[in-house]
Amino acid sequence: MRLSPDEIVFWQAGFFKLNATIVFTWSLMLLLAVGAKLITRKLTTAHERSRWQNLLEIIVTLIAKQIEEVGLPHPQKYLGFLGTLFLFVAVASLCTVIPGYEPPTGSLSTTAALALCVMVAVPLFGISEQGVGKYLKSYIRPTFIMLPFNVISELSRTLALAVRLFGNMMSGAMIIGILLTITPFVFPVVMTALGLLTGMVQAYIFFILATVYIAAATRTRGPRPEPAPTT
Secondary structure: OOOOHHHOEEEEEOOEEEEHHHHHHHHHHHHHHHHHHHHOOOOOOOOOOOHHHHHHHHHHHHHHHHHHHHOOOOOHHHHHHHHHHHHHHHHHHHHHHOOOOOOHHHOHHHHHHHHHHHHHHHHHHHHHHHOHHHHHHHHHOOOHHHHHHHHHHHHHHHHHHHHHHHHHHHHHHHHHHHHHHHOOOHHHHHHHHHHHHHHHHHHHHHHHHHHHHHHHHHOOOOOOOOOOOOO
16 A cells, blocks of 8 residues: 555656656646636626636635635735645645546645745745834744744644645545455445545645734734723
8 A cells, every 4th residue: 555646656767756746746736727727718707707717706705705714804915825725735635536646745745845835935924014123023022032932833833734734635545545455345435525525624724724824924013002091
């Protein structure tokens, strides 16, 4: 049983390997890019719209609403990054119905790359919202003693993001593989459908956690208002 798509090697020349994780990751990105190009090529503001445009508007509206509900007042600013993260993980899970396909999120290298993207995006959005000085001061609040703890927090939550997504995606694939060896084919099909639902849930959780981290980094802390004088 393969624990990761990294174990499937299509081509190798010395140290360099072309494994299933790389192939499926780039194939998935190509699918998302081409699909987005085809869906958005004939956008219209008329009353009669294509089904694809209606689906696109529903997805964009729901993602923007979730971003705003988490605490980011201008969701359009973060929609491109957070929406892409959600769609990548979600489509990676949905494509498991394709024979021979293995989700790249079943590889720790892929989930680590996604988590690193979030790690880099958090300070970038924080600096763009608060400025360099004000953002860096957040690491020494309420006292400079908190600096190492805040740095450790940044690193640990990045690791947690990568391991959580990797563990949940890999465990689903392992369960299906085990059931295929000890049970009839019908039951694993049910588990595959359940795995699709689990993959969507994991995409949503990853998206929400990334949104929460960005919201925490962009939150401005103004001075507390002085209490009104009592008479």
